[in-house]
Amino acid sequence: MSNKTVTPKKRRAWSTNVFVKQLMAISGLFFVMFVIVHAYGNLKMFLGQEAYDHYAHWLKGEAFYPLLPHGGLIIIFRLAMISMALLHIGAAFHTWIISNRARKDRYTVKKNVADSYAARTMRMTAVILLAMVVFHILHFTTAHIPAGFAATEMSPYMRMVGAFQNPGLVVLYAIFVGALALHIGHGIWSAFQSIGWLRRNTQHVATVAGGAVAALVFVLFMAPPVAIAVGFIS
Numbered sequence: 666m667s668n669k670t671v672t673p674k675k676r677r678a679w680s681t682n683v684f685v686k687q688l689m690a691i692s693g694l695f696f697v698m699f700v701i702v703h704a705y706g707n708l709k710m711f712l713g714q715e716a717y718d719h720y721a722h723w724l725k726g727e728a729f730y731p732l733l734p735h736g737g738l739i740i741i742f743r744l745a746m747i748s749m750a751l752l753h754i755g756a757a758f759h760t761w762i763i764s765n766r767a768r769k770d771r772y773t774v775k776k777n778v779a780d781s782y783a784a785r786t787m788r789m790t791a792v793i794l795l796a797m798v799v800f801h802i803l804h805f806t807t808a809h810i811p812a813g814f815a816a817t818e819m820s821p822y823m824r825m826v827g828a829f830q831n832p833g834l835v836v837l838y839a840i841f842v843g844a845l846a847l848h849i850g851h852g853i854w855s856a857f858q859s860i861g862w863l864r865r866n867t868q869h870v871a872t873v874a875g876g877a878v879a880a881l882v883f884v885l886f887m888a889p890p891v892a893i894a895v896g897f898i899s
């Protein structure tokens with residue numbers, strides 16, 4: 666598109682799109698940090714029942730007390746998660762609508778194959794992730810889905826062991842965490858692009874960084890369920 670054809674209206678729309686993509690990158694980075702901390706925390710399962718239960722109770726109770734009130738961390742955490750999810754999903758819808766509109770625009774050059782493959786993967790993994798997060802909360806937090814354990818009164822350690830003694834749940838969580846890894850891998854690459862860091866000489870860095878974080882998250886999350894399934898943790 667030549668500069669002469671760019672109207673102020675089009676320029677404004679372009680800068681709004683860049684802003685929305687940056688919001689997506691920032692909220693995405695928040696989720697990446699959350700999943701790394703969550704996966705790291707779950708590794709306390711390897712330190713035994715006392716260590717894991719203590720950690721789980723600390724998180725929901727006296728975490729950062731007296732700086733925060735009793736149970737304050739979990740409230741702040743949930744509010745932050747909901748706001749970031751609204752931002753991330755809202756930005757995704759905005760980008761999706763814009764790219765659909767652009768596809769119909771006769772001035773738009775056809776998108777390259779790798780780009781649309783990444784966009785399709787992002788949408789598919791996003792749907793799996795949303796469904797699985799709902800399942801995960803109904804499973805572990807509220808115990809409305811009592812798969813693998815009987816009651817919320819059971820200790821956090823025993824609930825985890827009870828759940829992953831069922832190989833079906835290990836497979837289901839592998840699909841969940843696999844979708845997350847793919848989403849993060851592509852997401853980090855897109856974030857580099859949105860922030861304006863994607864150049865010919867940084868493409869490789871973006872691909873390696875995305876792949877490395879994705880692999881790390883997958884391995885850290887799946888270690889406790891696999892260890893339980895094979896009887897290493899019981």
Ligand code: HEM
Nearest residue numbers: 700703707743798801802805806838841842845886887890
């Ligand atoms: C093998 C993988 C995972 C395991 C074993 C696991 C386990 C757990 C456990 C035990 C809790 C605490 C539940 C409670 O006592 O309230 C929890 C909370 C949570 N998990 Fe996971 N998790 C896994 C993966 C994930 C992933 C991939 C995500 C998101 C993408 C996620 C998101 C959450 C959230 C948002 C909470 C907090 C819910 C609340 O507000 O109470 N988890 N998880």
